Amino acid sequence: MRNTTLLRTPSVMWFLIALSLFTLGTVVMAEMGLVSTSMVKTLGKTLCLCLVAVAMDVVWGYCGILSLGHMAFFGIGGYAVGMWLMYARTEGIVERSLANGALPPTEGEIRDAIATQIFGVVGSSEFPPIWAFAHSLPLQLLAVVLVPGLLALVFGWLAFRSRVTGVYLSILTQAMTLALSLWLFQNDSGLRGNNGLSGLQNIPGFERVPQSTISIVFFVASAVALAVGYVLFARVVSGKMGSAIRAIRDDEARVRFFGYRVEHYKLFVFTLTAVVAGIAGALYYPQAGIVNPAELAPIASIYLAVWVAIGGRGRLYGAVIGAAFVSLLSSWFTGGGAPPVDLGFYTVQWTDWWLVLLGLSFVAVTLFFPQGIGGLFDRFGRGR
Template sequence: MPFDIPRSTTATKRSFLISNPSVMWFMALLGIFTIGVTVLSEGFGIGVISTNLVKILGMTLCLCLIAIAMDVVWGYCGILSLGHFAFFGLGGYAIGMWLMYARTEINIRESLGRGTIPPTELEVSEAVAAQIFGVVGSSDLPLIWSFAGSLPFQLAMIVLVPGLLALVFGWLAFRSRVTGVYLSILTQAMTLALSLYLFQNDTGLRGNNGLSGLQNIPGFLHVPQSVISMWFFWASSFALGAGYLLFAWIVSGKFGSVIRAIRDNEARVRFLGYNVEGYKLFVF
């Protein structure tokens, strides 16, 4: 396990970082790695590391965050979920919708603004809808895209949409006392059903065309790609560090002891009066 769990009462009273040296080592190594990539990058350094490699490293850090989450869900609580990547994908799709909508809107405004008469908001909205959904034979903006141009709204959806799906699925599964391989099969079935739904052209999510043109940040279209890639890399590094600290803090306290006990003997923990389903739902 990647976290050092304090064993004594004295250790639990000490500082969280002092009682978890592995956390300090991880954060130090992550910081050194981030600084090293920055110094060697094309955007802010000497150009040894290419922009494409920076993108790959950023995606790798995102996958590391998923691995840590799976370590808590499966390694500490004993819930073998084969569908947790679906939650990660839904969050990524939410911010991807904003990136695509905002970039398309900027391009449309620049194109329509070249005329003598400024375009109306309705004209811009219709042009954006036609540009985004023309590939699926539609020119109407689906309801799900109504607030795609709002960054605060989409940032909230990054957490709310996957969280709501996990809450509903987890509540139904754990309330029914589904465990072991049966729960794993259900999580895999959930992922398959979600993928089949997303691939439909009439769902308002562009079907199997997916989202495209996400290389730039709206408002910074003229910033070099090497700089944009480093911004994304820094965001991934920060998210990994924050996520690791959060998970380490969770499993290092009483909560972590309870979920490890659930992993080892769920029936005994329930007999002791703990709300096993509540703990499992929170972790899930």
């Protein structure tokens, strides 16, 4: 019988078991009232960040492409599903308000009223062309996959066929992210500029369902997405495909000399990870409630690289550990959970010093634990 991915890599099985127990335990405690709704949302968002971190680990840790633009794909997925959420929710509000009129409203009047409600904040009352399919959930879900995938495909094809590598490729991905972020900040971008899309936690058709139930549904969906993504990428990085992309990471020129189409491998990995990042964003932002251009800023992709480095790049579970560890720690420090430290001459407020602490942690891991937290698990396993 042919070995499966689970049999070839026992770490995948152990990860799925741990994720299943964590998901089940969180749901049971949430139903018992031991875990708050806000905490369930935080954990659900953390699972989405773990998924995009795994994608980043595949493209950087395994294939050697330091992409500083994968959070742009993450944000695009959020915008795609957020457009339908805003449209459908506003449509319900408008229809209820116009139903009290003497005459039933026409479709044109309803659409104009929806446009005024959504874009009045930026001084407009018309739908931009980019919102042509916002009324259709299936089409917007398709956009979650297609838009990041096509953007990554075009960008990767232009970059890889020109054999741009190393720091120059990282700068190009960062420039792409910056250009996209600056465009979204403009009011005439069609996506409400700096205001972004808000109220995404209110799911149309489920207004009477409590947020506690909706948060559990999204939490479970995020866990399932992480499990499927983890198994998918474990399959990609194993076998002949995994050997090829690791060889490209270690010595691209030699792999090309052996006759491999390096550009095809890199383009496949870059596009696939972009699609998964878009799906993670589509699950993240309904739990966050808002998406704006700041989420696509280059600094967000730099944070993503830091998570992977701290967790241990080149290890899928390392990316999960790094993203979960830093994300939850960030929520604790910036959310007021960490008490201030009084030094007598100065009081340390962690909301102001968290980024400094994160930067120092990244430097310390780079200097003393270059294999990250995941490397410590590997060392313990070899010792055992």
